Amino acid sequence: MKLRNSLTFQLGTIIAGILVVMLGITSFATYITAYNKLYDAAGIEAYGCANITTGLIRPEDMERALSGEQAAKESIGKDLNWTTGHKDIFQTQYILTLDGTLLALDDHLAEKGFAPGDTFYMDQEAIQLLLEKKHPTYSEPYTYGGMERLSGYAPIFKDHDTSKEIIAISVIDFDATIVKERTWDVVQSGILISIFPMLIASIITGFLIRRKVKPITLLIHQAKQIANGNLAVEEMKVKRNDEVGDLASTLDRMTVNLQNMIMTMRTTSITLATNADETANTLNDMSNTIQGVAHNIYEVTATVTDGLHHAENATDVLTSLAEDLQTIKVKADTSVETSRGTMKIAAQGEQLAKDINNDMTLIRNGSDMVSNTVSNLVTSATRVQAITTSIAGIAEQTNLLALNASIEAARAGEHGKGFAVVAEEVRKLAEQSNQEVLKVDQLIQEIMGHIQQVTSSTQDNTKYIEKGTKTVRLTAQSLGNISAAVSHTVEEIIEISHALTLEAEKSDHVVQMIQQLTQSIQEIKETLNAITAAAQQTTASIDEVAYSSNETNQMAHTLEQHVKSFKLKEC
Template identity: 25%
Template sequence: MKGFRLSVGKKIGLTMVPILLIMVIAVAIPAWRLFSNAFVDQAEEQAMAGAMGLLNSMEVAGKRAMDGALALSYRPDLVEAIDGGNRDEIVRMVSPILAELKLDFATVTDSKGVVLARTHSSDRLGDSVSDQSNVASALGGKASWALERGSEIPFSARAGAPIFSEGKVIGVVSAGIRMDDMAFVDEAKRLFKVDVTIFLGDKRFMTTIVKDGDRVIGTSLDPKIADILLKEERSFTGPASILGIPYVTAYEPIRDGDGQVVGISFAGRSVAALNGVRNHILAVTAGIGIAALLLAMMAVALVVKRILRPLGPMAGLARAMAQGDLTFRSDVSQSDEFGDLASDMDHMVDELNGLLSIIDRSVGDLTSSAAALSEYSGEAGAAMDEAKGLVEDTSRSADENSDSLGQINGGIEEVAASATSVASAATEGAEAATTMGATAEEAVAEVERVIEEIKTVTSASKEAMDTMKSLGRSVEDIAGFVATITAIADQTNLLALNAAIEAARAGEAGRGFAVVAEEVRKLAEESNQAAQQVGGLIEDLKEKSRESMEESHRSAESLESTSERASVAQSRLDRTLKAVGTVNQAMQNVAAGAEEQAASAQEMEHSVEKVSQGTRGVAERMERILSTVEETFRASDGVSKESERLAYDAKSLEEMLRRFKLRKGETGLVPSEKDS
């Protein structure tokens, strides 16, 4: 029972689908890992950039405060107001400038650091701020800025500038920007695309992280991380859990004017947000991959269909050859290896058609020769039978004339000479019959060899069919590897496109996509190797085509040998016909001798009683002649039977050849009795 049958195209398709799926999976998993690692690396870089950017924003605020403080310290009217101790005038002069420079507050002190005026707490005066680093530096005659913690304003960027009068420091103006406004961290989040937090000590002072609708200010930092920042005064970068939510984080210490760590700058990205972006990109990538897979499958189907298109006509040609029909042609005009193979098969059928036509004509000639030989053998048998009757009559006449030999010595001598001639002719007839029998046997042997050669042609045809099947399997391997090269090329283009898009989008952060570029290079190398394997398979296909041609040549040589042996058989049958002619001539000589004996008998009819003794001798000779004639007759009968067997074998060979249907004008078939 045959198994479930699938066409070659379906087999290739069913083979390519899992291969393409495996390739997509093999590319998707590393891509997923690469994207995950790249996103983590990018998130760490963004977090570090956010933490440093937050510090830079504080530095920018301090420098802006420095510009405001210096601008105020150079006002002569401020010097006069300080000398006069006019607090209201000081506030009136400072406030418009603060608004113009977008500063939040200012404090003016005397030469000892005692507060003369404040714009943010005008009723609180007379306290000393000389412990602030920016004020202390200004009292020493040097302007500076620093991030300061204060009693009225918890945290701010402040700058102090000395106020000179006649070369002496008569006071200090300290201007600053508040760091307790949530707009500051919100602006940093907008700029750096990360969540940011400012810690004072280990407590969250300002943050963009929200839980249950509220900012999580006042909560404590992880003690392990706090020790790294506050005690060891080192930076920290890596994953961390913030209120039970995983983040990719970066922490930088915030130092005051004295270099002491007073707070922490934090920036980080939620892992959940990263996973969402990564999953979105992977979903887009998977969609593109599935689309590419479908396109690749369609391309494979089209290529396989085009490659296997000639197999239908070629299979039809093979079936027609197996059924003996040599009029069928594949008519494939495709200009590739399959086209060449189909053309070679058509040429092979033409050659077989011509050779079988020649053999067919030779078989017809052989049949005619066998029929003629049988006819001549029948005629020879009839002649032998007639000679036998004549010899018997002569013997009876010799018995009747046994007493008359005395008067006819001369006639007896003539009768003896005639008997010798008859014996010689009979001997020649026997030899000719023997030659005829041997020649007939050789002809039969040659016909048997012709049949063996035809079997050899059949075997060669089967081997040619096996070679063509092997070529079909080689073509299947080529489709598989071509499909592999196509899939690898598609994936290579996809990775290159994604790498270019992501690198352009990421900017400086695009360094993480170097790994993707490396994968693109590896895929290109695999494409090159697959192309080399395709070249090897094409060479194998050509080799199989050459083997098929060699098998066809051997078939042609075998058929030529068969034709030559048939010619030899015809030649030997010609010699048999000549031997039959010799037998015929010998029988004629026997008849002539018998006529001469009859004439001598007429001369001796008056001396019957005198020749009795001589006649007895003649009778004995006639008996020997009769025996020889009977042997010749048996030999002739054997020749006739062998001729009939030869004719039967020739007819069988003709019937075998009639299984082949040849093209018109080349058949050469001798019509059978049924045909006529």
């Protein structure tokens, strides 16, 4: 623990703070008391001197000064210089009228820029008291004329007769800062002397507090060890009869009780966890076994149910089969007659297919001739296209020759004009021939496109004719096979008709046996359903007990983990 967080430091700081505050309050009170006393003494001194020095002023000079005579004011001012000249503690002396106007003043006040007739500050409360009591008084400290002043006021009576009215006020100013300085000089040594006993008292107090608090520190350390799970702490041997001793003995008893409780909880948690594990394992085995039995029963039930359904379906199927067998027998007899008619139709179809095959051969030969003709037409069109290309080249060459002839005719001037006209006509004919050749070439291209389409169609027709010929040939073969197969089928249908009669009788007997089997399976199914319901209820009960056992097991393990966090004494 840091020193500033310790109880010793905090209590010592509080007590030292209290001592400092007490010293401050005492010093402040001493200062205020001394200041007030010195203030009163300075005020009394000031108004005492002001009162005494009023005797220096002649009554006739005062009357003339009040009437406004300047010489009288100056004469009184010279008399006032005597006071400030003989007492350095007084700064200025002056005479004020009752309304606060300077009547006369000494040289010190004149040096500050004041003159007779100026208004000067007066403490109205002090002046009011002076006028009422007709007794000297002094003002509160104030700042005026660049100086902090304490003024002593003394009344000046008419003709110096106290029974007459007050006609003016004699004022002596005392430097108020001197009062503060003298006060501090008086209390300074006392304050400094008081600091040393305070420091000694603080040190002694801190030592005593540390001595008293040390057992508490040890108890706190032991309590922290217990809080961290260490119950193997040594017993505190604090031989005191105060609260600290009670706390130590109480902490020791609590430690012993916690040790016993944790040991009991540890043993209990281990036993409980073991029993819970065994119970949970047993219940799980029982649950698994019952679930396996229930699953097997469920599978058997499902199998029986399926068997029941199959048996019922088999009954229906066999019943329907018996009916179908009878129907089939009737239809088989009918099929014999139908098949004989089919044989005749198949023979006729076979003959027609052979005739169609011959016709398809003739069509294929005609298609081959068309294909050869189209091929020859393509060859001719290619030759025509080559001829038109040659004609286009000749026309272009003729056009160039006509252009050259026009140029030469132009060079010949008048002699070549007729030749130029002929050359121009030749050029136009060449261009017209070229355009016509291009049109012929375009027509040939279109013819070639149509020929290619005809060729493609002819090739497709050839494929279709070959495919049709093949199909007709296969059809003829199939019809022949059908005719043979129908003949064989007629014989087999006759045999099947006899066999169906026997199978219908057997089917009726099987239906009766399956109906009896279905009734037995239904009874087995009901019994298995009852067993399954009982197994499910048993499994649900075991699951509830297993869930509770698992919760107990988890709580036991949790308790065991918490108990393991405590450290106990080894026995």
